[in-house]
Structures are given as structure tokens and as C-alpha cells.
Amino acid sequence: xxxxxxxxxxxxxxxxxxxxxxxxxxxxxxxxxxxxxxxxxxxxxxxxxxxxxxxxxxxxxxxxxxxxxxxxxxxxxxxxxxxxxxxxxxxxxxxxxxxxxxxxxxxxxxxxxxxxxxxxxxxxxxxxxxxxxxxxxxxxxxxxxxxxxxxxxxxxxxxxxxxxxxxxxxxxxxxxxxxxxxxxxxxxxxxxxxxxxxxxxxxxxxxxxxxxxxxxxxxxxxxxxxxxxxxxxxxxxxxxxxxxxxxxxxxxxxxxxxxxxxxxxxxxxxxxxxxxxxxxxxxxxxxxxxxxxxxxxxxxxxxxxxxxxxxxxxxxxxxxxxxxxxxxxxxxxxxxxxxxxxxxxxxxxxxxxxxxxxxxxxxxxxxxxxxxxxxxxxxxxxxxxxxxxxxxxxxxxxxxxxxxxxxxxxxxxxxxxxxxxxxxxxxxxxxxxxxxxxxxxxxxxxxxxxxxxxxxxxxxxxxxxxxxxxxxxxxxxxxxxxxxxxxxxxxxxxxxxxxxxxxxxxxxxxxxxxxxxxxxxxxxxxxxxxxxxxxxxxxxxxxxxxxxx
Numbered sequence: 001x002x003x004x005x006x007x008x009x010x011x012x013x014x015x016x017x018x019x020x021x022x023x024x025x026x027x028x029x030x031x032x033x034x035x036x037x038x039x040x041x042x043x044x045x046x047x048x049x050x051x052x053x054x055x056x057x058x059x060x061x062x063x064x065x066x067x068x069x070x071x072x073x074x075x076x077x078x079x080x081x082x083x084x085x086x087x088x089x090x091x092x093x094x095x096x097x098x099x100x101x102x103x104x105x106x107x108x109x110x111x112x113x114x115x116x117x118x119x120x121x122x123x124x125x126x127x128x129x130x131x132x133x134x135x136x137x138x139x140x141x142x143x144x145x146x147x148x149x150x151x152x153x154x155x156x157x158x159x160x161x162x163x164x165x166x167x168x169x170x171x172x173x174x175x176x177x178x179x180x181x182x183x184x185x186x187x188x189x190x191x192x193x194x195x196x197x198x199x200x201x202x203x204x205x206x207x208x209x210x211x212x213x214x215x216x217x218x219x220x221x222x223x224x225x226x227x228x229x230x231x232x233x234x235x236x237x238x239x240x241x242x243x244x245x246x247x248x249x250x251x252x253x254x255x256x257x258x259x260x261x262x263x264x265x266x267x268x269x270x271x272x273x274x275x276x277x278x279x280x281x282x283x284x285x286x287x288x289x290x291x292x293x294x295x296x297x298x299x300x301x302x303x304x305x306x307x308x309x310x311x312x313x314x315x316x317x318x319x320x321x322x323x324x325x326x327x328x329x330x331x332x333x334x335x336x337x338x339x340x341x342x343x344x345x346x347x348x349x350x351x352x353x354x355x356x357x358x359x360x361x362x363x364x365x366x367x368x369x370x371x372x373x374x375x376x377x378x379x380x381x382x383x384x385x386x387x388x389x390x391x392x393x394x395x396x397x398x399x400x401x402x403x404x405x406x407x408x409x410x411x412x413x414x415x416x417x418x419x420x421x422x423x424x425x426x427x428x429x430x431x432x433x434x435x436x437x438x439x440x441x442x443x444x445x446x447x448x449x450x451x452x453x454x455x456x457x458x459x460x461x462x463x464x465x466x467x468x469x470x471x472x473x474x475x476x477x478x479x480x481x482x483x484x485x486x487x488x489x490x491x492x493x494x495x496x497x498x499x500x501x502x503x504x505x506x507x508x509x510x511x512x513x514x515x516x517x518x519x520x521x522x523x524x525x526x527x528x529x530x531x532x533x534x535x536x537x538x539x540x541x542x543x544x545x546x547x548x549x
Contacts, residue, residue, distance in 0.1 A: 014038075023117040027053045028110065029070055029103065035112060045092065058091055073103040073113065080104070087120065096124040136282045139167050143286060147293045154189065156293070161191030164266070164286065168279070171196045171246075171269035175254070175290075176203070176211070177262040183208045185262070196269055199244055218253040218263055222284065225250055225275050248273040250280070252287040256294045264290060335364040363409070370443065370507075377436055377510055388517055390430045395467065396421040398431070399457050402438040409446055416454040417442070425459055427467055427538050433514040434538070440507035441471040441534050448532070449475035465540040466520075470533055477528040486524065487512045511536070 017024040017038040025048070026036035034048045034056065041048070048056045054065050075081045080103040089096050097117040106112045142163055146156050161173040174190040187203035208215070217224050226249040228241045240246065248268040254261045264287055342357045349357075377386065399419045410417040427434075438457075445455045453474040462468050478486070486508050515522045515536045526532035 020116075023097070023115075023119070025053070025115045025117070026106070027113045027115065029073070029113055030110070035106065041117075070103075073101070095119055095121040132278065135167070136278075139163060139282070140285060140289070143289055147289065147296075153293070153297050157189050158191060160286075160290075161189070164283075165191055165193070168266055168283070169268070169273075170266040172199075172265070172267040174200070174265050174267075175262055176265065178208065178211075178215075178260060179205070185211050188262075193269075197244065214251065214263070215260060218251060219260055223250070223252055223280060224263075227272055229272055245269045247271055248275075250275055250283070252280075252283055254287055254291050254294060256291055256298060261291070261294055332368055335361060335368060338364060366409075370439065373436075375506065386433075388430050388433070390428050390518070392426050392428055393431055393434075394423075395425045395427045395459055395469070396423055398427075398429075398434060399438060402435060402442060403457070405439065406442050406446055410455070413446060413449070413453075414451045415446060415449050417446075418454065418456050420456055420458040421469075422459070425461060425467060426540060428541055429518060429538050430514075433517065437511045437514050437536070438471075440511050444507065445471060445473035445475065445532075449473045461540065462537075466537050467540055468535060468537050470535050472531060472533040474531040477530055478524070478526040478532055479528060483524055483526060487522075 014036075018040075020038065021040070023041040023044060024036075024038040025034060025041055027034055032052045032054060034051055034053055037045075037048050045057065054063065058065065072084050073081055083100050083102045086099050086101075087096060088099060096119070098120045099115060099117050101113055101115045103111050104114050143160050146159050146163075149156070157175070164170065165173045172190065172192040174192075175188055176185050177188045178185055182205065184205040184207055185203070186205055187200045190198060190200040192198055214224060226237055226241075228238065228247050237249075241249075244267070246267045246269055250266040250273075251263045252265075253263050264283075266283070338357060338361045342354065342361065346354060396419060399421055403417055403419055407417065442455065442457075449455060455471070455473045457469070457471050459467055459469045511534075512522045515538070518538050520537040520539070522534065522536040524532065524534055
């Protein structure tokens with residue numbers, strides 16, 4: 001409203017300005033005293049006439065406001081500069097006003113400031129709400145975009161946490177996941193400000209009972225808000241807040257396929273945070289996005305595992321056909337050739353030569369038998385049809401029985417085969433499985449130990465009633481590179497023995513599977529041209545199979 005520069009009657013102002021839906025005030029430019037207010041101003045602030053404007057409108061200020069500066073109202077020639085616009089929030093009623101002010105002449109000739117204030121609080125509220133909504137929409141869009149791009153889940157989550165931390169001004173953003181297999185909670189992912197201490201490593205595999213109340217509250221109420229100043233905050237959380245310098249905490253649940261998966265937490269360390277309803281609703285939306293992301297991750301993990309199992313199954317199938325087509329065929333052909341040769345020339349040979357050929361036939365038949373036995377045992381393990389029936393047995397007796405099977409073969413290569421196991425060591429094992437382990441390890445040791453070498457079998461009882469068994473030889477040894485291939489079905493590794501003995505590489509894979517079935521471990525220590533030691537563990541006490549555990 002542009003008011004011309006002339007003397008104006010006070011009564012005229014009263015009648016004119018009382019009709020306007022705005023706050024009108026006239027203020028002396030020299031002493032800042034209020035000369036006139038219209039009825040709307042009086043209803044908002046009371047009778048202000050004769051009081052200094054900066055003290056009355058601004059809660060007892062001691063000096064004038066910047067907006068009252070006369071230099072803003074006059075140009076360099078001391079003429080009125082026209083209307084000056086500005087916005088301000090009044091501290092007396094916390095309402096926003098758009099102010100139009102200009103210098104005019106009062107009826108007594110002095111310069112005064114005419115101020116017209118329009119209440120724009122609703123406009124400011126709507127503007128703030130709109131800006132918040134745009135900011136929230138942008139945040140949700142950014143997070144949705146992150147999880148729809150290609151990349152590792154953890155990398156996406158860290159980018160999301162950083163956005164959430166900046167948006168909420170949180171000091172830490174983190175996720176606790178529930179592990180239903182061992183009934184624990186773990187802090188799996190965490191983002192924190194540069195000057196804040198990480199707490200992730202301190203909260204791994206925490207028993208679920210520590211979170212029982214939280215899980216119940218999150219499931220039923222969908223939110224937990226804690227402040228260090230709250231009277232109902234427990235002593236535990238007060239101590240937690242003190243240790244990690246937390247002032248406020250907000251937690252929201254994450255559900256995957258309607259099952260409680262865990263929660264996302266926001267911690268504020270610098271000051272107590274008041275959680276606005278709109279902010280909590282936004283973070284609930286983010287929790288839903290994370291639930292979808294976790295569900296997608298669960299599906300992708302299942303697909304990867306399925307792909308891995310399929311790859312292993314194909315590798316197993318290929319290995320099976322390789323053994324049947326090649327490794328089993330060759331010794332059977334050799335056995336057929338030897339028996340045919342003996343049949344054709346039996347009458348022409350002396351007894352000593354016949355006996356030698358029979359020894360060859362026996363060795364070949366034994367190789368075929370062991371190969372077929374391993375093949376059958378392995379195929380049964382792949383289909384889960386092999387029983388596990390552990391009992392208490394004397395370890396030395398088991399080893400003696402297995403050494404007896406290979407004594408003739410060892411003597412033929414002039415190899416010393418010694419059982420050094422103490423008489424009083426018992427083990428809780430499936431006898432058929434352990435026999436298979438010993439047969440394969442002893443057979444391998446003989447195969448790769450040269451003439452006049454030695455093979456030792458020993459054992460000792462470790463802590464927790466665990467028995468460690470060693471099968472050592474003075475053979476050719478195994479390189480580091482080949483050691484890594486020994487127990488993998490998808491990377492077959494076979495080597496000729498010192499007398500060109502053949503194998504399939506299947507025996508050691510069986511050994512590993514059977515030992516793990518007992519809850520034990522199999523490892524190898526070897527050095528080229530110095531020998532090899534296979535070390536494995538079994539228990540002395542009652543155990544269930546590894547799969548059942």
C-alpha cells in the first residue's frame with residue numbers, strides 16, 4: 001500500500017485502518033514509541049500506545065531492531081525510500097508476519113514509520129510442510145534408486161545409512177538382526193559420524209532374552225523412543241547412554257515375509273532429539289523399503305546357494321561318470337588281460353611265474369574292490385542314505401585291523417607300517433566310516449612311499465575329550481598347490497604312486513566327509529620329498545552327527 005507524502009488526520013487513520021484485516025502500527029522514528037495501533041493489533045498484542053516498539057513486540061529488547069533503522073526508510077537525499085518488505089517471526093506469539101513499512105509525515109509534521117503486518121503463519125507452515133515433503137520424497141527416491149542399482153548389499157546399505165544420518169542428523173544409524181538359528185541378535189551394519197565411536201563389535205551374538213522386551217514392543221507398537229531424560233528409561237539404558245554418549249534413541253522394526261527380522265536404530269549423541277510424528281512416519285517408510293531390500297537379498301542369497309548346489313551337483317555327476325568311464329574301466333580291463341594271459345599260458349609256465357601273475361591279479365582285484373567300495377560309499381553320502389551309528393571302540397584295535405589288510409602290500413614294497421597308538425584310547429565313532437578313513441589313508445601312504453620307507457599311525461588325547469590321530473609317511477610329499485585340490489570334487493587331482501599305482505582322488509574326499517560327519521576336522525602337513533602327515537580329530541564322548549548339530 002503506497003501512501004502519499006502528506007499530512008494525515010489521526011481520526012481518518014482510525015476509521016480506515018480499523019477496517020483492514022491486517023495489523024497496522026504507527027511508530028515515532030526518533031524515540032520508537034508506538035503512536036497508533038488498529039483494533040486487530042490491539043487484539044493480538046493488547047494496548048501498546050506510548051510503549052517502545054522493540055520492547056513491546058519483541059519481549060523487552062534493550063535496543064531497536066535492525067528493521068527499525070531509519071537509513072532503510074530514506075534515500076541519500078533524505079527523501080522517503082518507499083515501501084520496505086521483510087518477513088519476521090514475532091517472539092511474543094511465535095507467528096510469522098510479512099511486514100510492509102515506509103516513512104510518512106504525521107499530522108504534527110514529524111516523520112513516523114507506518115507498519116502494516118500480514119499474518120503469514122499458515123503460509124509459512126504450509127511452505128515448511130511442502131519443503132519437508134519434498135525433502136522426504138527426495139530421500140525416499142534416492143534410497144529406492146540405491147537399492148534398484150547393481151551392487152553389493154552392504155555397499156547399498158552404507159550409502160542409505162549415510163543419507164539417513166544426514167537427513168535425521170543422527171550420530172549413528174545401525175541395524176540389529178535376529179539370528180533364529182542360535183537365538184541371538186547382532187549389530188550387523190553400522191554408520192556413524194566421524195567423531196563418534198563405533199559399537200558394532202561389542203554387540204555380536206547377544207542372547208535374544210536381552211532384547212525380549214524390545215522385540216515385543218517393536219512387534220506390537222512398531223516404534224521405540226528413548227531419551228536419557230525420561231523418567232521411565234531403565235537403569236540399563238541409562239548406563240548404555242552414558243557409555244556410548246547417547247542422548248536419544250529411535251528404533252523401528254524390520255519384517256521380512258511377516259517375520260520379525262530385526263530393527264534399524266537411530267542414535268543422537270549431541271543433544272536430546274524430539275521425534276516429530278512426520279519424521280517417524282518417514283522413517284517407518286524407510287523401514288518398509290529396507291524390509292523389501294532384505295527380502296530381495298534373501299531371495300538372491302537363496303538363488304546363489306541353489307546355483308552353487310547345482311554347480312556342485314553337476315560337478316559330482318561329471319566326476320561320477322569320469323570314474324565309471326575311465327578309472328573303473330582301466331583296472332577291470334587290466335584284470336581281464338591278466339586272467340586271459342594266465343589262462344592261455346598256464347600250462348607253459350613254471351609255478352613261480354604262475355604265482356607272480358596271480359599276485360598281479362590279486363593286487364588288481366583289490367584295487368578294483370577298493371575303488372568300487374569308495375564309489376558306492378561316496379554315492380550314498382551324496383544322496384544322504386548312509387547311516388551314522390557311532391559307538392565306543394578301542395582305537396588301537398581299529399588301526400590293527402586295518403593295518404592287517406595292507407600288511408602284504410607294505411611288505412611287498414619293503415615299507416614299515418607301525419601302529420604307535422596307546423592301548424587305552426577309546427573313540428566314539430561309526431566303525432564303518434572310520435575303517436573307510438583308515439583304509440584310504442593307509443592305502444595312499446603305501447602308494448606314495450618308496451621302498452624301505454616307513455608309515456606311522458599315532459594318536460593323543462587333547463582337551464575336551466578330543467582325540468587327534470596322525471597318519472604319517474616318509475613318501476614323496478605333496479606340493480602346496482596340489483594340497484588345495486585334494487578335497488575338492490570339482491578339481492580332480494590324481495597322481496601315480498611310486499610304483500605307478502593309480503587312484504581316483506575320491507578316497508580323500510570321502511575321508512573328509514566322514515570325519516566332518518563326526519564333527520571333526522581333517523588337515524594335511526606335507527613337504528616335497530620329506531613325507532606327508534594327515535591329521536584328523538574324533539571325539540571320545542557321545543556326539544550326534546555334524547548335520548544334526
